[in-house]
Amino acid sequence: MAVNGDLVREIEELQVAAGAYHDRHQFISDFTYPTDTRIAVNFTCDFDTMLLRRVLNEPPVQLAKGEFGGRVGIWRLIELFDSHGVKATIFTPGRICELYPKAVLAAAASGHEIADHMWEHRVPSEPDLELDHIIKSTEALENLVGKRPAGSRSRHTLAMLKKQGYIYNSHGSAAHLPYYMRDDDPDSDSWMLNLPFHYAIDDAMFFSFAWLNSENAAQRITNPERVLDMWWDAFLQQYEQGGYLNICLHPFVSGRALRIEMLDQLITRMKAKPGVWFPTCEEVARYCLEVFPFRGGK
Amino acid sequence: MPWKEGYTSSDERSLSDADVHWPDGKKCCVSVVVDLSLAMDPEGLKASDFQNSTAEFGLTEGLDQILETFSRFNINATFTVPGAMAEHLSPTLQALHADGCEIAANGFKHEDVSNLEPEEERRRMDLATEILTDVIGTRPEGWFSLPRPNDRYAGGTFSPNTLRLISDAGYSYLGNGLSDDIPYYWVTDFDKSQSLLTMPYYYHFDDQFFLLFPKKGTGLEHADTLFANWVAEFKAQHKRGRFFNMTLHPYAIGWCNRLKLLEDFFRIMNDHDGVWNPTSKACAAYWSEAYPASSTLQLEPSIWKDYPGSLS
Numbered sequence: 001m002a003v004n005g006d007l008v009r010e011i012e013e014l015q016v017a018a019g020a021y022h023d024r025h026q027f028i029s030d031f032t033y034p035t036d037t038r039i040a041v042n043f044t045c046d047f048d049t050m051l052l053r054r055v056l057n058e059p060p061v062q063l064a065k066g067e068f069g070g071r072v073g074i075w076r077l078i079e080l081f082d083s084h085g086v087k088a089t090i091f092t093p094g095r096i097c098e099l100y101p102k103a104v105l106a107a108a109a110s111g112h113e114i115a116d117h118m119w120e121h122r123v124p125s126e127p128d129l130e131l132d133h134i135i136k137s138t139e140a141l142e143n144l145v146g147k148r149p150a151g152s153r154s155r156h157t158l159a160m161l162k163k164q165g166y167i168y169n170s171h172g173s174a175a176h177l178p179y180y181m182r183d184d185d186p187d188s189d190s191w192m193l194n195l196p197f198h199y200a201i202d203d204a205m206f207f208s209f210a211w212l213n214s215e216n217a218a219q220r221i222t223n224p225e226r227v228l229d230m231w232w233d234a235f236l237q238q239y240e241q242g243g244y245l246n247i248c249l250h251p252f253v254s255g256r257a258l259r260i261e262m263l264d265q266l267i268t269r270m271k272a273k274p275g276v277w278f279p280t281c282e283e284v285a286r287y288c289l290e291v292f293p294f295r296g297g298k
Numbered sequence: 299m300p301w302k303e304g305y306t307s308s309d310e311r312s313l314s315d316a317d318v319h320w321p322d323g324k325k326c327c328v329s330v331v332v333d334l335s336l337a338m339d340p341e342g343l344k345a346s347d348f349q350n351s352t353a354e355f356g357l358t359e360g361l362d363q364i365l366e367t368f369s370r371f372n373i374n375a376t377f378t379v380p381g382a383m384a385e386h387l388s389p390t391l392q393a394l395h396a397d398g399c400e401i402a403a404n405g406f407k408h409e410d411v412s413n414l415e416p417e418e419e420r421r422r423m424d425l426a427t428e429i430l431t432d433v434i435g436t437r438p439e440g441w442f443s444l445p446r447p448n449d450r451y452a453g454g455t456f457s458p459n460t461l462r463l464i465s466d467a468g469y470s471y472l473g474n475g476l477s478d479d480i481p482y483y484w485v486t487d488f489d490k491s492q493s494l495l496t497m498p499y500y501y502h503f504d505d506q507f508f509l510l511f512p513k514k515g516t517g518l519e520h521a522d523t524l525f526a527n528w529v530a531e532f533k534a535q536h537k538r539g540r541f542f543n544m545t546l547h548p549y550a551i552g553w554c555n556r557l558k559l560l561e562d563f564f565r566i567m568n569d570h571d572g573v574w575n576p577t578s579k580a581c582a583a584y585w586s587e588a589y590p591a592s593s594t595l596q597l598e599p600s601i602w603k604d605y606p607g608s609l610s
Contacts (some may be wrong), residue, residue: 064476067477068476071312115578223526224526257479261534
């Protein structure tokens with residue numbers, strides 16, 4: 001044994017890491033929907049327009065590419081959702097309230113949920129500043145639309161979000177169905193519902209050049225029909241098992257006319273099936289919290 | 299932060315579909331831009347860009363093939379050329395010009411101008427303008443700053459001074475902007491309400507990003523994807539009554555099966571009613587008359603507040 005001591009220690013370290021991460025999750029094993037509902041489909045829009053580009057200090061043309069989302073894309077998505085009676089969730093960085101206030105107000109007026117997407121689309125590493133950003137974003141959204149955001153899509157410290165009244169986050173994909181998650185520290189009061197979204201159900205993966213700084217040879221820009229087929233299959237697979245689908249759209253990507261057409265077809269097909277629920281994320285979250293609350297534990 | 303500089307280049311909202319009208323009751327505007335540049339890298343044209351068979355094809359048979367296709371489908375196009383290529387292409391450009399095509403500038407040697415000092419950028423722009431004016435006998439009206447295949451981003455490159463310099467040099471429009479899918483105004487000075495008319499461009503409709511991209515030999519061939527994007531966007535914009543631009547490179551799209559897709563696209567396009575297919579120059583002239591910046595551009599004053607710990 002002594003000759004393998006170093007290797008055994010490596011195994012132990014991996015096991016500790018795996019166990020610690022697993023322990024941060026509590027899954028909902030007996031999930032069901034109300035009678036007659038087979039699936040909830042959340043259309044979520046990350047309305048960050050050019051903010052991530054600004055954070056990454058990308059050149060003006062990248063900002064202009066994002067700007068399309070604020071000037072054109074968000075309006076088209078609101079129009080599309082309204083034409084189908086779909087209530088969407090618009091994850092909005094607080095700063096957008098100063099750049100595109102009319103679009104945010106229009107989305108709220110149509111009954112779409114306005115949720116947080118980080119003050120300026122980044123999470124500061126300093127805890128005080130992180131809290132400052134959470135408060136700034138929360139207040140900016142609340143002051144503009146008159147309702148405090150209930151959810152966030154971010155890597156923010158969950159305990160901080162919870163203290164500001166947030167009831168859910170929508171980030172990561174440890175399960176198809178909503179699940180509970182906490183921060184790394186088991187003693188922090190941070191268990192929060194997570195509404196999973198997956199990068200394969202994210203428009204930017206297919207349509208945004210240099211997405212997340214990917215190299216030229218790694219570009220995957222494609223056409224709407226191909227994505228429609230993939231997402232329809234994703235929907236059907238979850239529909240058959242009474243699951244959940246969270247479709248992540250960026251107004252600067254999906255607001256392009258050819259993709260609005262694709263989404264129109266996707267929603268039309270979904271609506272033709274019985275039992276498809278198009279709520280806001282907050283509605284899904286409140287349903288889960290009421291019917292499948294956190295079961296306690298650390 | 300002055301106005302929304304660094305975040306925004308135009309007003310908060312584009313024109314709605316209902317507010318967009320084209321001449322003579324036409325339903326949709328289609329612009330075809332042909333980039334004659336052979337520059338592959340951000341540094342712009344270099345000797346090796348000309349010394350390969352693909353480049354040679356692009357300036358000879360590839361171009362002829364495209365022109366033949368255009369003439370069969372009655373396509374009006376804008377040809378963009380770097381100043382440094384204009385003398386080399388002089389007979390070609392003169393023939394195109396005589397034939398009613400628009401010749402516009404695509405940089406001096408189609409280089410990334412992001413980090414040029416203003417004086418140097420102006421010097422290059424002036425020389426490009428001078429050469430093009432000499433070759434075609436009239437001043438170009440459009441300035442383009444189109445992307446190259448090996449650029450980091452696919453939207454073209456601009457320095458903080460580019461837009462102002464284009465305006466000062468007397469150009470009436472910038473050929474490639476990403477903030478709208480109809481012509482729009484790129485604000486150059488908020489305080490003085492100055493802006494430059496900008497024509498929409500989007501890399502999903504630019505052949506170079508789908509045809510052996512990023513490099514011949516190892517790049518991926520997605521001609522079918524390019525075609526699908528053209529058709530989907532054209533149909534969607536035609537339905538909305540807006541605008542569609544495709545950007546072509548003869549060395550790329552002129553090659554056999556790819557050329558067939560271009561013809562298939564024009565066949566679909568010509569089956570639609572009310573398509574207006576002007577040169578970029580003609581579209582710019584219409585737009586600046588029908589939608590002048592003075593009444594179209596709705597600039598809101600900034601409500602941005604600076605905070606410690608937040609980006610300005």
